[in-house]
Amino acid sequence: MNLTTIGGQVATMTSREIAELTGKQHKHVIRDIREMLDALEKDGPVLGHVREEKDSRGYTENFHLDRELTETLVTGYSIPLRHKVIRRLHQLEEQVAQPAIPQTLPEALRLAADLAEKCQQLAAERDHAIATKAQIGSRREAQAMAAASSAVRQVRRLENELGRGTRFATVTAVEIATGTKYPFNAYVHLRKWCKANGVQPEIVPDRRFGEVKAWPAGAWAAVYQIDLATLFGASGAKA
Known part of the structure; x- marks a missing residue:
C-alpha cells in the first residue's frame, strides 16, 4: 500500500x-x-x-x-x-x-519569509515609481499591485496553515505568543465550543506530532479571552 x-x-x-x-x-x-x-x-x-x-x-x-x-x-x-x-x-x-503547501514547519517559515520579502520589495518599487513619477503603463502598475496583494494573502494563509494566524491558532502557538502555559487538556474547552457552535478546527502540520488541531478565533475569544487578531495581527489581518 x-x-x-x-x-x-x-x-x-x-x-x-x-x-x-x-x-x-x-x-x-x-x-x-x-x-x-x-x-x-x-x-x-x-x-x-x-x-x-x-x-x-x-x-x-x-x-x-x-x-x-x-x-x-x-x-x-x-x-x-x-x-x-x-x-x-x-x-x-x-x-x-499538495506540493504548494510546505511539508515541514521550517519549510513553511522559510516560504513565509520569502513571500514577505517579495511583498516588501514590490511595495518599495511601487512607492519609488510614484515618488519619481515614473512613466509606467496602467497594466504594469495593476500587475505590480496584484502581485503585492497576492504575496500578502499567501503570507496570511501560511500563518493560518501553521496554526498561528488570526483565524485559527494551536494551543502551542498561543502559549509561545502569550508566554502562558495552558494545562494539557486546554483543548477540551475549545473543542466543546466548536461542537456547540458547529465549527470545525483546522488540521495543521506539527514538527512533534506530525499534525495537530488549530482552534478558531471565536473559540479562543469565548473560552480564554484571547483575541487572535491582536495576538498575531502583526503578521497580517484576517484573510
Whole structure:
C-alpha cells in the first residue's frame, strides 16, 4: 500500500479524530486499538507506523495510526462509520499531497519569509515609481499591485496553515505568543465550543506530532479571552 508522507513521516490519523468521526467514546477507540495491535502482534507484523502519546501520569492520551492500521481498525465498524473515517483519510492524503503547501514547519517559515520579502520589495518599487513619477503603463502598475496583494494573502494563509494566524491558532502557538502555559487538556474547552457552535478546527502540520488541531478565533475569544487578531495581527489581518 502506498502511504502518503509529510516531510518523510508517514501521514497518520489520531484516535481522537476517529472517535469524533464515529461518535464513539475515545476510551473505547483506545480499547479497540489495543485489541487490534495485540491480535496483529501474534502474526509478527512490523508496527513501525503506530505511535502512542502519554500524559504526565503515564496514561494514553492519543494513538497515531497510519492508513493501513486505520482501515484495519474500522473494518469491524458499521459501513456508515467506516465510510466517514476512510473519507477523512482521503482528505488528509489530498492535503499533504499538495506540493504548494510546505511539508515541514521550517519549510513553511522559510516560504513565509520569502513571500514577505517579495511583498516588501514590490511595495518599495511601487512607492519609488510614484515618488519619481515614473512613466509606467496602467497594466504594469495593476500587475505590480496584484502581485503585492497576492504575496500578502499567501503570507496570511501560511500563518493560518501553521496554526498561528488570526483565524485559527494551536494551543502551542498561543502559549509561545502569550508566554502562558495552558494545562494539557486546554483543548477540551475549545473543542466543546466548536461542537456547540458547529465549527470545525483546522488540521495543521506539527514538527512533534506530525499534525495537530488549530482552534478558531471565536473559540479562543469565548473560552480564554484571547483575541487572535491582536495576538498575531502583526503578521497580517484576517484573510
